[in-house]
Amino acid sequence: MNIYDISKQSGVSIATVSRVINNSGYVAEKTRKKVMEVIEKNSYSPNAFARGMSTSSMKTVGILTTNIRDLYQAQCVYYLEQDLKKHGYTAMLCCTGDEQAAKKEHVELLASRSVDALIFIGSHFVEKSEKDNGYIYAASNHIPVFLLNGCLSHSNIYSILCDDEKGCYELTKCALDHGAKSPYFLATRDTFSVQRKWKGFKKSCKEHDIEIDDSRFRLLEDGFEQLGSQVFSILQDTDIDAAICVDDEIASIVEKVADYCKRKVPRDLQITGYNDSIFAKLAHPAISSFDNRTAYMCSQAIYGLVQVLEGKEFPEETMYTGKVVLRHSTND
Amino acid sequence: MNIYDISKQSGVSIATVSRVINNSGYVAEKTRKKVMEVIEKNSYSPNAFARGMSTSSMKTVGILTTNIRDLYQAQCVYYLEQDLKKHGYTAMLCCTGDEQAAKKEHVELLASRSVDALIFIGSHFVEKSEKDNGYIYAASNHIPVFLLNGCLSHSNIYSILCDDEKGCYELTKCALDHGAKSPYFLATRDTFSVQRKWKGFKKSCKEHDIEIDDSRFRLLEDGFEQLGSQVFSILQDTDIDAAICVDDEIASIVEKVADYCKRKVPRDLQITGYNDSIFAKLAHPAISSFDNRTAYMCSQAIYGLVQVLEGKEFPEETMYTGKVVLRHSTND
DNA sequence: CTGAAAGCGCTTACAG
DNA sequence: CTGAAAGCGCTTACAG
Secondary structure, eight states: OOHHHHHHHHTSOHHHHHHHHHTOSOOOHHHHHHHHHHHHHTTOOOOHHHHHHHHSOOSEEEEEESOTTSHHHHHHHHHHHHHHHHTTOEEEEEEOOSOHHHHHHHHHHHHHTTOSEEEEOSGGGOOSSGGGGHHHHHHHTTSOEEEESOOOOSTTEEEEEEOHHHHHHHHHHHHHHTTOOSEEEEESSOOHHHHHHHHHHHHHHHHTTOOOOGGGEEEOOOSHHHHHHHHHHHHHHSOOOEEEESSHHHHHHHHHHHHHTTOOTTTTOEEEOSSOOHHHHHSSSOOBEEEOOHHHHHHHHHHHHHHHHTTOOOOSEEEEOOEEEOOTTSOO | OOHHHHHHHHTSOHHHHHHHHHTOSOOOHHHHHHHHHHHHHTTOOOOHHHHHHHHSOOSEEEEEESOTTSHHHHHHHHHHHHHHHHTTOEEEEEEOOSOHHHHHHHHHHHHHTTOSEEEEOSGGGOOSSGGGGHHHHHHHTTSOEEEESOOOOSTTEEEEEEOHHHHHHHHHHHHHHTTOOSEEEEESSOOHHHHHHHHHHHHHHHHTTOOOOGGGEEEOOOSHHHHHHHHHHHHHHSOOOEEEESSHHHHHHHHHHHHHTTOOTTTTOEEEOSSOOHHHHHSSSOOBEEEOOHHHHHHHHHHHHHHHHTTOOOOSEEEEOOEEEOOTTSOO
């Protein structure tokens, strides 16, 4: 069943059928009705490839995530997909992992599928070395690129991000305001947003006249067991009294290890997470965290995407604020 | 840059260019080399739509999930996508939510994109009323359908599932073997796999001569706060001494509430989860759970998918076993 | 308001 | 081993 069949059965040309399908151009109400009837009777739906070939678009956008099993990234995918389909777009998902080569390959894979736009989730894609971002720049020459929680200055790249520097500054301030003297900063990766959080951490320490150096930045190996043993070492070997973690999952593990080491949270050790996820709520005591408004970020991205694809203006960079959510892992 | 440009630059016909691109038919080594050079020089890549139009496939498969924010479902998506891309397929993701109409709409959306196959994640799609599964049957008339953790008998539908009846039977047995007399079964949804788990629960109770009726099946409203208060009621109003939960997230919340109510786990209350996720590991005490081998299930699904799309045979139903992972939320 | 016709960029029998 | 040609199913100026 194709447009010719519909055309025959309804006694009009395929051009007219096309017009009623796409709601474009003029077509007499009577004609439209007749054609619609035939279409519905046959439950005809136009061939996506042919359509794509004519219009060079299948209303598809590529979403890139390094790891969909990460709750935060899954959250983003969820909101993005919600908004995307509201606008008739469909999402192609790629989970790239952390290796540079794989990331590049996936971008090419999506490009070969002629997606209308590319959305990169998380700061995991923005590398310190400009050369390593080359494949993102290259992609942006053909299709609009949206960066969540990251920032790259280039035409046709649009960055939307929460002010994580401020976020981490405020969380650190909570701990320091309530007596912490020896805070540590814990991360499992050194990404763009981690760097911004680290900056906020340092700023807050400075304001509290706490001398710190780079040894306060603990880059830990990922994985449940590995994290546990590394955190254990830190608890043994340092005078840590506040763990400022870049996400709630790490914070949960710190709390679990603290419990194991008989350190009372928050009395002996204050802990903060990030993202305000279920991990922060489930932990015992519940963990103070930062709500970085994922839903808002995603809806902004899709709004921008639609604007750009319609040829309208959209700012290259959008930075917005989140909010601290106090719980019982910091002193009150 | 299209196939004609390549054809001109390399001095051969487009048919030949097509052959070298697709590695099909005979083409002289010398010709192939020349054409490849031109292709690479121009970094040409064939237009996916045109290709799709000729072959009626864009090597794309649709993945349907009710909620990607659910750790288990995210896990599935992760493994599926991994395997899919190994075979040159790309994943289109749809998060449908729980409403029937939306599920149906999404299937149609994917069908209109001419995906090569459909994969439904989780038992959330298999309804008790056969009528409500109509849209799945309908889809299977055009494209192969793969069902993870669910089972539907119909041609062109392939079901791959873990033996959850056995899984839940074994978990319940752990609790009962270690003294529980009044177990309850907790779920947030009444799906196909929940029914199977319930069956295993009942079987184990029967073997232990524990009289139970349907009031042991507690269907709870989802959501962090809601769950907390409902579990609280159960702890207050019943003589529960074992909570057999259909997933680790529920189990974590039960444990949190138990702690709040000063019930010692596992002494006063044994708890079991399901899926063997990070929630089970993070909880304190860590929660006994069931490893249903998600990675295996997904790889089986993609293996089957490739077989079917190549016109080969694959069994309509595959059921495999998982394994209990004992931790400290049950007595040892 | 409607239709004939060109064009989108491939693949694949078929003939040589 | 290679090429000419048909076909895939749409959209969209253009003419009327």
